[in-house]
Amino acid sequence: MSQTPPSRRGARSHKTRLSSRLRAWARHHRAMLVDSAWRLVRHPLGNLLTMLAIAIALVLPAALWLTLDSARLLDAELEESATLTVYLAQEVDDVQAGRIEQAVQAQPEVAATRLISAAEGMAEFQQALGLDDALVGLADNPLPASIVVHPTSPEPAAMQQLSQVLGEMSGVDDVRLDLAWIERLRHLAELGRRLALALAVLFGLGVLLVVGNTIRLAVESRRREIEVVMLIGATHAFVRRPFLYSGAWYGVGGGLLALGLLTLGNHWLSLPVSALAASYGASFSLPQLDLAGSTILLSCSTLLGWLGAWLAVGRHLSSIRPR
Structure with missing residues (x-):
């Protein structure tokens, strides 16, 4: 006659699933x-x-x-307002000023230019200072034509080099560049x-x-x-x-x-x-x-x-x- 094996009692180890641990x-x-x-x-x-x-x-x-x-x-x-002002010689007429502007615009360091004739410069000067009546009696316009130059790079070194190049061009009297405030x-x-x-x-x-x-x-x-x-x-x-x-x-x-x-x-x-x-x-x-x-x-x-x-x-x- 076979005997039933006795049941085991005591602590048992149980492995917990990873999903249960995560939950x-x-x-x-x-x-x-x-x-x-x-x-x-x-x-x-x-x-x-x-x-x-x-x-x-x-x-x-x-x-x-x-x-x-x-x-x-x-x-x-500031980068958009960083410009150079090229003042042309007094004897340069409007036709020559247009040619000089084209030569300036052909420079690879120049992004855009704007030509201001002597008459336009005088009108802006009168409007800015409110001296319309005081300047009416002038026989000749003392202001020269100018070109406002927007460089491709606003870095001071690049603008300084461009100023030297433009200053050596024919018909250019002076180039003004203010880098201190920049x-x-x-x-x-x-x-x-x-x-x-x-x-x-x-x-x-x-x-x-x-x-x-x-x-x-x-x-x-x-x-x-x-x-x-x-x-x-x-x-x-x-x-x-x-x-x-x-x-x-x-x-x-x-x-x-x-x-x-x-x-x-x-x-x-x-x-x-x-x-x-x-x-x-x-x-x-x-x-x-x-x-x-x-x-x-x-x-x-x-x-x-x-x-x-x-x-x-x-x-x-x-x-x-x-x-």
Whole structure:
């Protein structure tokens, strides 16, 4: 008579499928995302102040970035306004002036030319200075014909070389080129770029410090909870995850507040800036962040918040030992 083998009892090992692990990993990420947001909502005042500090640290670099954007537009207009004025000899008539203009336009470094006759030059001079009555009695026109030359390259070295070439042409009396103001504007633009980069780095470090200090306090307040979960086998990545999401939420909130502050500042300053530009006979409006700029600002603030939380949690987890 055969006997039934006794059933085996005890612990059994079971391999978890990769798909199950991925689903559990995704569920935990969703849970931590919602839980970290809920913890911020439960203490709105203190967390709002933290986000406001982040926003203030982001506003100044963003405002300088907008200023540099407007400076780049000004630099594009500068390239269009970079011209040379070729003054022809007094004895050159209109026919000869047309031939000289064709010779100037044939130069490979010249993009476009405009011939101003002596009569047109006198008319523009009278209109600019308002001396119509005072110049009526002149017997002869003292102004020569001139050619306004737009070079292909606004670089000072290229314009200087073109000025020398045009000055050696027959019938040309003088070539006027003012490079000092172009150089000053280029130096100011470079200074602005370096200043914006330096401030962006400094205020980015400020955001890291604000988020890191806030997360450090959160880690200390949940120290007992962290010791318990680490005692039952939780990894550092598991413990770090909710704090990383908290840091990211701080970054998102600070970025949104920074966008709001930039919009309010733009509306507040737009009217006096427009009035100041109109007093100089120009039209200028303050630049605003477009969709791409807003996305970059939010992405940078979120990344800084996440990085600050990661640094703070990693530093404090190394000092926590479950007992």
